[in-house]
Amino acid sequence: MSLAFYSWGESELVLLIVCSAIIDFSSGLIIETGRKKLGLYLSLIFNIGILLYFKYADFTFTNLAAFLSNFNISIEDATRFSDVILPLGISFYTFQTMSYTIDVYRGHVKADRNFINFATYVTLFPQLIAGPIVRYKDVESELKSRKTTVPLFTEGIERFIIGLAKKMLIANNCAFLADGIFNMPTGEMSSFLAFLGVLAYSFQIYFDFSGYSDMAIGLGKMLGFNFPENFNYPYISKSIREFWRRWHMTLSHWFRDYVYISLGGNKKSNLRTYINLFIVFFVTGLWHGASWTFIIWGMIHGLFIIIERIGFDKTLKKLPKIITHLYLLFIVSLSWVFFRSESISDAFIYLKAMFSFNVQTNTEFLYFYCSKETFVVLLLAVLFSTPLHKKINQFIVLQFKNNLNIYHGLRYSCLLFLFIISCIYISIDSYNPFIYFRF
Template sequence: MIFSSLLFLFSFLPFILIGNYVWRNIKWQNTLLFIASLYFYAWGEREKVFVMLASILLNFFIGKWIENKEGRSKVVALIVGIVVNLGVLVYFKYSQFIVENINQLLSVLSIPIIDGIKYERLPLGISFYTFQSISYLVDVYRKEVKAQRNFLNLGLYVALFPQLVAGPIVRYNEIAEQLLQRTQNLIKFNEGIRRFVIGLGKKMLIANPMAYIADEIYMLPVNDISTPMAWLAVLAYSLQIYYDFSGYSDMAIGLGKMFGFDIAENFNFPYISKSIREFWTRWHISLSIWFRDYLYIPLGGSRGSTLLTMRNLIIVFFITGLWHGASWSFVIWGLFHGIFMLIERAGFDKILKRMPAIIQHMYMLLIVVFGWVLFRIENWTDALQIQKTMLGMNLVESQYEISYFMNSYYWLTLFAALVLCIPMHKLLQRLQFYPWTKYWESALIILVFIFSVVEMVSNTYSPFIYFRF
């Protein structure tokens, strides 16, 4: 089940909302939301819901184990917890990748390959709920929170359906008190609806049309993609992944508000950044903060020598790439960003700041857009071929023209997507002195919802990009 489906909008969500506001007792609400979240997940994952339940149960006991120990025993308990969580993630997400690479190495060495490995389908959202579980154990270890004594509350933290499948990654210390007491009122509920509809519009009205353009071009043989087509495809994909993922995050935040939860922001207009360093403070914010607090700083951060700082950054971006998928293309994408982070930290950021703002923006956009080619194309050699084409190093005479992929509807959507990448709300805030502005905003939200529903009825199933991570 996905947010952008008629079943979710007109059946599942209304039923749960009614139940939530009929049962005002927080314990009953938590019970309802936990059961609903398991049902939501099991709708598409079936038996994989038991993997998540087993993870919750293990972390429930390991959290209490960590809290009850001191000294070396406490460290051992934490290590066991992290190893168990990562072990489950590695088994489902990386076992095939690991075995395939080992077999390639063994074939070179003329050693018999590994056989008899049964590959399991990747459970949706496992990367997200694994990181949330690890943050819970570490927060208990650091004594920032107490171990949860109520299995249902811990289960709700991990399985809460608004952010279960594709984030944002919610840290336990951010939501622990909300599991026991949260504000629920009409103002917050209305804000939740507004935010959800904005996210729905991003997905249905912008991300999906951009996906069509990118998919149509990338389905062609690499040698049939001309330079203009390569640029159009990566531009469309850059907009697709932003509106798709930020749209999901908006819907998750909006749904959270409807049920009284305050979920942290995950995007802040990343394409207006002036450096790669700034980009990662605006893109997938919850993941960046998670890696900063639970990996980069524990490794030493930037407190040591320049060499150690470089090592720490490379490790973080290597794992960032690997977190997104079991493929060398994702690893290369992560390291690609990591290298530019190192270049900026080495002093280029000071040079960059002395340049005109437009140059800073163009620098950031070129790096990010080139990186998305590595992210989108699973075969990294094909990705490099397309990047060469973008730079004019491959002169391709394609049988297709740009007009084959674009009509007035797609051009208009592309233009709107580019405009909405910048913080237009600041301009709208200046217009608030007009008394009719709020009514126009309400009318716009209604129209976005109507057009989004029309798109759901007329189009086929289109999952969110980050569902596969």
């Protein structure tokens, strides 16, 4: 059924994910026969190879053509070779399968000898398209013996509805505001609008991606799988290092365990540690997209993590929490400008607008985009991007401690209301895919 789901969107490209499953299943068995390096290299070469071709060939040849054009050398015919479609979920399923063969190589897991089980792991539809990145050891026992229960299924439905509401009610409304501001003519953009646009995009990408993760985790629970959490309120962080312990956690853990540690981690000199971090965040940016804007976004985070490791983290610990929190939000917001912009020049134009201190705001724009609905959505975004809503929920539970049936009735009524409102938004909204479908 997962293959049917994938075929619905990608037709013949389903053969690519099937080949990935066959290659990595075989690689695991080869590793266990004692030919460890052969099995590992087979998996890495295949997965990195298809990732490089399908995702980065166009980027590579375009930049090469631009460089050679300075010497009046043309490679137009070669660029036709790189004109390919990006398969859905390739960034995620290649990382999953590589983590499996590396773990088998390191002796962390045993090779699966049941191809149906392993292929199910590779193609598992709830998180196939945009994560979270699930490691084989996380679902190994559930692939062989799943247990579906009414409480787990109920929890899954609840998590799915919350994720759907995050996407349809918060992320899409924030996208409406962010797209409007980022697409404005530069001369009409005040500093206030520029900062408001970054704020809206910061909430859009968080609720869009965490919403998808919630839906995937919820679907997994309905089917008897417990996928790892992917977000832990990243915007309450007080440093870039903490941010990456809370943002897209399955990806940051993947790069830590399979790239950073493989490069030597922090076991060697400080200089080597900083080089390793620089490489990791260069690759992190590149993983998100074949564009220099994503690379710069990753390098900004890598640079500040290095600065914090050098000693700035000690300074941050001495500062008031509000100052360190503002520092984190400022750096992350600036980096989102590159992540959102189509080109480096567009990013710098936008940054210039942010710090131009132009106070003349387009009132017609504000009237059209900044409605009461948008204002309410931004307030909800602030509330649900922090654990404050959990404390509010705990307070409500205490009020109904003598009659929890009323509490549960209200809770399920709210969930049903969220689901209905989300469905209404789906029916009247234009197609607005998840941001991470691009990657």
